[in-house]
Amino acid sequence: MPDTKRGRERKGRMKRAQRRQYEIEQAVEARDRELDFDELYEDVEIELDL
Structure with missing residues (x-):
């Protein structure tokens, strides 16, 4: 399955959350x-020894 910008963005949001x-x-x-x-x-x- 090809890498998509939408998938990368969603993964990034999930990682930040x-x-x-x-x-x-x-x-x-x-x-x-x-x-x-x-x-x-x-x-x-x-x-205490001062």
Whole structure:
């Protein structure tokens, strides 16, 4: 089957949509991974040597 401009354009749009969806999912996962360090270490005392 010959390559057509319409097919290439459609494939390009699909790839861009997939990439956008992937980037959105990555941003949401990164946001969910953000830790609250105050809560995480509230029972731990840390000494800093300055």
